[in-house]
Amino acid sequence: xxxxxxxxxxxxxxxxxxxxxxxxxxxxxxxxxxxxxxxxxxxxxxxxxxxxxxxxxxxxxxxxxxxxxxxxxxxxxxxxxxxxxxxxxxxxxxxxxxxxxxxxxxxxxxxxxxxxxxxxxxxxxxxxxxxxxxxxxxxxxxxxxxxxxxxxxxxxxxxxxxxxxxxxxxxxxxxxxxxxxxxxxxxxxxxxxxxxxxxxxxxxxxxxxxxxxxxxxxxxxxxxxxxxxxxxxxxxxxxxxxxxxxxxxxxxxxxxxxxxxxxxxxxxxxxxxxxxxxxxxxxxxxxxxxxxxxxxxxxxxxxxxxxxxxxxxxxxxxxxxxxxxxxxxxxxxxxxxxxxxxxxxxxxxxxxxxxxxxxxxxxxxxxxxxxxxxxxxxxxxxxxxxxxxxxxxxxxxxxxxxxxxxxxxxxxxxxxxxxxxxxxxxxxxxxxxxxxxxxxxxxxxxxxxxxxxxxxxxxxxxxxxxxxxxxxxxxxxxxxxxxxxxxxxxxxxxxxxxxxxxxxxxxxxxxxxxxxxxxxxxxxxxxxxxxxxxxxxxxxxxxxxxxxxxxxxxxxxxxxxxxxxxxxxxxxxxxxxxxxxxxxxxxxxxxxxxxxxxxxxxxxxxxxxxxxxxxxxxxxxxxxxxxxxxxxxxxxxxxxxxxxxxxxxxxxxxxxxxxxxxxxxxxxxxxxxxxxxxxxxxxxxxxxxxxxxxxxxxxxxxxxxxxxxxxxxxxxxxxxxxxxxxxxxxxxxxxxxxxxxxxxxxxxxxxxxxxxxxxxxxxxxxxxxxxxxxxxxxxxxxxxxxxxxxxxxxxxxxxxxxxxxxxxxxxxxxxxxxxxxxxxxxxxx
Numbered sequence: 050x051x052x053x054x055x056x057x058x059x060x061x062x063x064x065x066x067x068x069x070x071x072x073x074x075x076x077x078x079x080x081x082x083x084x085x086x087x088x089x090x091x092x093x094x095x096x097x098x099x100x101x102x103x104x105x106x107x108x109x110x111x112x113x114x115x116x117x118x119x120x121x122x123x124x125x126x127x128x129x130x131x132x133x134x135x136x137x138x139x140x141x142x143x144x145x146x147x148x149x150x151x152x153x154x155x156x157x158x159x160x161x162x163x164x165x166x167x168x169x170x171x172x173x174x175x176x177x178x179x180x181x182x183x184x185x186x187x188x189x190x191x192x193x194x195x196x197x198x199x200x201x202x203x204x205x206x207x208x209x210x211x212x213x214x215x216x217x218x219x220x221x222x223x224x225x226x227x228x229x230x231x232x233x234x235x236x237x238x239x240x241x242x243x244x245x246x247x248x249x250x251x252x253x254x255x256x257x258x259x260x261x262x263x264x265x266x267x268x269x270x271x272x273x274x275x276x277x278x279x280x281x282x283x284x285x286x287x288x289x290x291x292x293x294x295x296x297x298x299x300x301x302x303x304x305x306x307x308x309x310x311x312x313x314x315x316x317x318x319x320x321x322x323x324x325x326x327x328x329x330x331x332x333x334x335x336x337x338x339x340x341x342x343x344x345x346x347x348x349x350x351x352x353x354x355x356x357x358x359x360x361x362x363x364x365x366x367x368x369x370x371x372x373x374x375x376x377x378x379x380x381x382x383x384x385x386x387x388x389x390x391x392x393x394x395x396x397x398x399x400x401x402x403x404x405x406x407x408x409x410x411x412x413x414x415x416x417x418x419x420x421x422x423x424x425x426x427x428x429x430x431x432x433x434x435x436x437x438x439x440x441x442x443x444x445x446x447x448x449x450x451x452x453x454x455x456x457x458x459x460x461x462x463x464x465x466x467x468x469x470x471x472x473x474x475x476x477x478x479x480x481x482x483x484x485x486x487x488x489x490x491x492x493x494x495x496x497x498x499x500x501x502x503x504x505x506x507x508x509x510x511x512x513x514x515x516x517x518x519x520x521x522x523x524x525x526x527x528x529x530x531x532x533x534x535x536x537x538x539x540x541x542x543x544x545x546x547x548x549x550x551x552x553x554x555x556x557x558x559x560x561x562x563x564x565x566x567x568x569x570x571x572x573x574x575x576x577x578x579x580x581x582x583x584x585x586x587x588x589x590x591x592x593x594x595x596x597x598x599x600x601x602x603x604x605x606x607x608x609x610x611x612x613x614x615x616x617x618x619x620x621x622x623x624x625x626x627x628x629x630x631x632x633x634x635x636x637x638x639x640x641x642x643x644x645x646x647x648x649x650x651x652x653x654x655x656x657x658x659x660x661x662x663x664x665x666x667x668x669x670x671x672x673x674x675x676x677x678x679x680x681x682x683x684x685x686x687x688x689x690x691x692x693x694x695x696x697x698x699x700x701x702x703x704x705x706x707x708x709x710x711x712x713x714x715x716x717x718x719x720x721x722x723x724x725x726x727x728x729x730x731x732x733x734x735x736x737x738x739x740x741x742x743x744x745x746x747x748x749x750x751x752x753x754x755x756x757x758x759x760x761x762x763x764x765x766x767x768x769x770x771x772x773x774x775x776x777x778x779x780x781x782x783x784x785x786x787x788x789x790x791x792x793x794x795x796x797x798x799x800x801x802x803x804x805x806x807x808x809x810x811x812x813x814x815x816x817x818x819x820x821x822x823x824x825x826x827x828x829x830x831x832x833x834x835x836x837x838x839x840x841x842x843x844x845x846x847x848x849x850x851x852x853x854x855x856x857x858x859x860x861x862x863x864x865x866x867x868x869x870x871x872x873x874x875x876x877x878x
Contacts, residue, residue, distance in 0.1 A: 055562065056248040063175050063219045064250050064282060066125065067309045067348045071368055074126045074177070074313060074351025075119035076361050078112075082130075084357070085111050097142045102134045105154045112155075116162040122358035123365025124351065125174060127163065128221060129155035132181040135208050148204075149211045152178070156215020177221040177252070178212030180205060180234065188229035188265050188395060188498045189474065192467050198233050198495035205237025206244070213247050223254040223313075224288045224353075226264040228275055228395065229498035231255065232525070235279050252311060252349075254285035259294045259318070261822055267498065269298040270398040270793060273305040274391035275500045278526030278567070285311030288353040291318050291330050292338035297792075297824045299342055300853065309348035312339070316355030328355025332363035340367040390566035392448060392479035392528065393499030397793075397820075399447050399479055401528070401566065401606060405750045406635050407642040410481055411446030412610075414438055414472075416455055417483075426453050426464065434468065435475045442478045444646050445755030449476065450504065451493070452483035462492040470496040481530070481643075487517055494525040502569065503527045507534035508549060512556060519561045528567045530608055531557070533594070539573055543593035546572040547601065550594075554602050565604030569641055572598065574609050577626070577666055577675060578617035586669040588614055588630060592637045599638040608641035609634055612648055614667075622682035624648055625655055629663035635750060646755035653751045654709060699725065700735050707739035707767065710759035716770040728774040732806070736771070740764055740802065757843075761798040768805050782813040784836035786868075789817040789826050791850035796843035799870050803839055823854045830865055839868040848874060 058064075066072050082101055089098045091108040104112050116127045133139070134155065136148040156178055163174040183204060185196040209220055220238055225231040231253060242248050255263055255272050262268050267275075269286075276284050284306050286298055292314040303310050317330030339350050352360045391398040401408060414437060416423040425434045438449050449472065453464040465484065472480060473496070481502040482493040490503055506518040506529050522529050531553050533539070533546040540546040550570050557563045572594035575587040595607050614630045615623035631642060632652040652660070662681055665674035697705065699721040706715050722731045743760045746752045786807055790797045797819050808814045815833055817826060830838050842848040851869045858865065 056242050056246065058249065059247050060218050060249050062173055063126070064309075066173065066175070067283070071343045071347065071371075072126060072175075072349040073124050073361065073365055073368060074311070074349060075116075075122075075124040075128060076352035076356035076358065077354050078115055078128055078130055078132070078179075080355055081115045081118060081357055082111060085114070087111060097144060100133065100139075100142050100144075101130055102132075102139070102151045102155065103144075105130060105151055105158065109154075109158055112158055113162055116159055117166070118358045119361055120162065120166040120174060122361040124361050125172075126177050126219075126349075126351070127159055127174075128177045128179040128223075129159045129212060129215075129217065130179075131155035131208070131212065132179045132223070134211075135180065135183050135204050137183040137185065137204055138181075148207050152208050152211025153215040155179075156212045156217045160216040175218040176216065177219045178209070178215075178217035180208050180212070180220065180222050181224050182226055182230060185230065186227045186265055187233065188227050188470070188496075192463075192470050192496060198229070198236075201230055201233035202237040202240060205234040206240040207237075209238045209241035210245065213241060213245055213249065217249060219250045219252055219283075221252045221254065223252075223285075225253070225255045227498070228255070228263060228265065228267045228272060229496070232275070232279065232498070235281060236524070239280060250282040251280070252283035252285060253279075253281045254287045254311060254313070256287060256289040257295070257298050259290055261298050265498070266396050267393070268397055269301045270305060270391070271393040271396065271499055273302055274393040274398040275498070275526060277306065277308075277391075278500050278528075278564075281308070283309045283311055283349065285313065285349070287311075287313035288315060291315050291328075292335065292342070294318065297822045297853075299347065300345060303346045310346065311349035311351075312342050312347050313351045313353045314339075315353045316360060319355070326354070330355070332360045335360050336363035336367040339364050340371065343368060343371065390528075390564075391500065392502065394477055394479045395473040395498040396477045398499075401569075402640065403447065403754075405748065407631075407639050407753075408447050409445055409646065409753065409755070410448045410450050410608075410641060410643040411438070411441030411444070411478070412450050412612075412643050412645055413441055414449050414468075415452040415483060417452050422452075423455065426468070427455060427457060431468070431471055435471060438472055438476045438478070442476060443758075445753065445758055446478060446646070447754075448481050448502065448641075449478050450481045450483050450643055454484060454486075454489075461486060462489045465489045466492040466496050469493040469501075473497055473499070482527075487521065490518065490521055494521070494527060501525075501527050503529045505530040505532050505571065506553070507532040508536060508552060509534045509538070511536060512552075515553065515556060516561065519557050519563060522567065523561055523563050528569060529557070529563075531568050531570045533570065533572050539575075541575075541587065541590065543572075543590045543597060546590070546594035547597050550598055550602060554605065565602070566606065568602075569606040569608045570598050570602070571608045571610070574611065574613040574630075576616040577614055580675060582672070585672075585675070588667045589669050592633060592667075595634060595637040595639060606640040607638055608643065609639055611642050611644045618679065619682055622679060624650055625659050625682070626663050626666065626678070628652060628655060629660055630667055631753075632751075633664075633667060646753070649753065649755075651746070651752050651756050653746060703731075703735050703767065704739045707736060707760055707763050708742055710756060710763055712759075712763050712766060715763055715767050719767050719770040723771075723774055728771055732768070732771055732775075736764060736767055737802065740798065744799075757798070758796075761801075764798070765801065768802070772805060783811040785813045785815070785833055786837045786839055787815045787817060787826065787830045787833060787835040788839040788841070789821040790819040790841045791847050791854075792820055792822045793850065794842045794847035795819050797841065798843070800839070800841035803841070803868075803870065823850060823857050826854065827857055827861065827863065831863070835865055837866045837868055839870070841869075842871040842874075848878065 089095050092098045092103045093107045097103045112130045131152050134151040136145045139145045159176040163176050167174040222234045295314050316328035319326035390401045413419045416426050454461050481504050483504040533549040535549045540549050572591050611631050612627050615626040628650045662678045666678050703718040747757050790800050804814050840851050
């Protein structure tokens with residue numbers, strides 16, 4: 050089967066230029082055309098006045114003069130005058146049928162100018178085929194709306210065809226405001242590539258508001274994660290803001306992207322003067338800011354709204370001053386690190402490699418495994434389904450497994466389309482689309498803006514069937530759960546599991562072209578509760594397969610449906626066996642776990658005798674291990690598995706309440722402890738050490754994230770009561786401190802504790818909250834005249850934001866002391 054994404058480049062000189070030096074684009078086509086004051090007649094009449102693409106028919110000389118002006122200013126690339134030349138936008142002016150012709154004309158005109166300039170300059174000049182947004186925000190539309198994914202694919206395929214036939218060197222999807230529309234546009238471009246058997250580089254650029262998000266919600270990390278999995282050659286940002294407002298997003302994109310990055314800001318933020326947008330950033334200041342982006346590793350740059358030839362000329366001079374050697378490669382910076390694989394929702398990205406492992410997949414939005422979800426979907430109580438999803442996210446789920454199959458209804462594809470769109474708009478967690486039906490998979494992917502997981506693919510139906518699903522995953526940039534099942538059925542032994550995994554790896558990576566990190570191998574979890582001697586070693590075989598897959602198929606990830614191991618046992622026994630099995634699976638290299646955190650308890654909390662019994666069952670140490678394990682839990686309820694603490698002294702009880710996540714009665718314990726110790730001693734000698742141990746256990750892998758969050762809730766309740774007894778310092782403030790949890794991190798346990806301590810010791814504290822970009826933190830620190838800044842992060846990946854803060858403080862010449870803290874922070878960091 051030919052690879053649909055491998056078409057030899059017809060023209061790739063543009064990519065070669067990016068590897069050699071920083072390539073300079075033109076400025077705003079619309080801005081320059083407006084300076085020429087075209088009349089209504091120049092546009093072909095009042096009904097199309099302002100539609101610049103109509104100048105191609107009635108005043109092509111103005112368009113040609115614009116391209117020439119930018120080339121004369123030093124640009125190497127000009128964009129075609131086709132930004133709005135798509136069928137949907139043109140239809141608003143009554144000329145929708147002209148889309149193909151206008152795109153072709155725009156490319157031909159720019160091609161003539163570029164070829165003439167290249168001949169005169171003895172240097173290559175390039176034409177970028179500009180394709181802007183249609184104005185339809187698909188990810189926000191109801192699934193019954195008039196816009197569909199395939200409609201947008203057709204619209205962009207038509208525009209791309211005209212540009213390709215006109216001779217462009219690169220296709221440029223720009224000023225994209227909806228990630229789902231951008232995905233459709235990429236599909237459309239590739240449809241044109243295949244139709245014409247003609248391939249040029251594809252450059253995809255989004256626009257962000259001043260807060261760093263696309264209009265429909267995704268931040269730059271979610272965008273980078275989604276585009277990294279799609280067949281584009283260059284990523285970029287353009288329009289909406291000036292270079293200063295783009296700084297943080299540009300820095301992140303360079304960090305996250307293994308592909309060249311292009312940046313085209315406006316000439317500053319627009320100002321409304323007499324009802325018109327006026328851009329005031331001078332060419333020199335524009336050039337200085339952009340030259341810094343080149344030092345970070347941006348490989349192509351130009352200008353958008355408000356920029357003219359004078360901005361490009363200034364930028365040309367600034368780049369030339371750097372010299373060719375200074376333009377090659379990416380300069381070393383504290384924020385450069387290996388690009389990691391991510392998933393993405395319609396809001397944010399989530400790293401597939403969690404630190405510590407595993408990535409947790411909430412399993413309750415599943416009509417096959419959850420009675421609640423089944424009822425809600427059957428009755429179409431979708432707001433309650435969203436609430437159920439949010440409960441799982443609050444409990445620590447990183448991803449949500451979504452299955453909507455019902456025997457009572459035959460509309461699974463339509464239901465998946467609706468639920469995927471609904472959850473994309475209302476939850477921050479990425480989705481795992483759980484179905485065996487190819488049409489249902491496609492329906493969900495066509496309504497999902499980010500990067501999802503498909504659950505699942507296997508070889509039960511043969512390689513042809515698996516190939517269809519793998520191709521779909523590559524087409525939409527999805528990751529996959531890969532089950533070790535072949536034509537002979539479910540693989541039971543480690544050797545068979547590995548053999549099936551090798552076949553699927555070869556098919557997915559070597560033939561279809563998926564990256565290894567898109568494959569999440571599930572070596573299958575079978576219940577140990579049957580008592581059948583043939584299945585007694587099932588868990589050991591699974592753990593062995595996990596280890597071997599990690600070694601022999603490097604770059605891939607692993608997954609298990611953890612609770613399957615205990616199916617058929619009593620709830621109390623299930624909870625212990627699930628918990629010990631999860632702990633052992635993580636030891637063996639498990640990356641992803643489909644699990645209900647409510648059915649898991651921390652390994653360290655399980656009594657030693659019960660741990661030992663569970664291990665004997667899991668590792669099949671003796672024939673009667675299961676019998677003894679079951680007997681140990683006869684008549685016991687899951688709620689009985691609580692270590693008795695009422696006999697302990699109050700201070701130890703309070704410590705244990707935080708450590709063991711016991712919310713009930715914690716305020717009363719604080720009251721009792723306050724009769725024995727001063728308030729600060731209760732905080733410093735009991736509560737803080739308890740949370741410190743929670744953090745240490747989390748770092749050691751003994752606690753998964755939901756348990757840390759539960760301990761934090763207990764801590765919050767305890768501190769809330771304690772604050773009433775703490776004596777706040779009177780008089781003048783000792784200083785002003787700005788606190789924040791860094792961008793990308795939603796965990797504020799440590800930050801909130803520091804806030805309490807500082808506030809109760811006489812400091813004025815301004816808490817900026819969670820997920821705060823570096824620029825916003827520093828802007829607030831300056832505005833509030835902060836004496837210090839405190840940054841918190843739970844994870845290793847997000848802790849790198851602190852290094853960004855140091856760099857930005859230095860760049861701004863600010864001498865504000867920086868305090869950093871979090872589970873991943875140590876003296877070496």
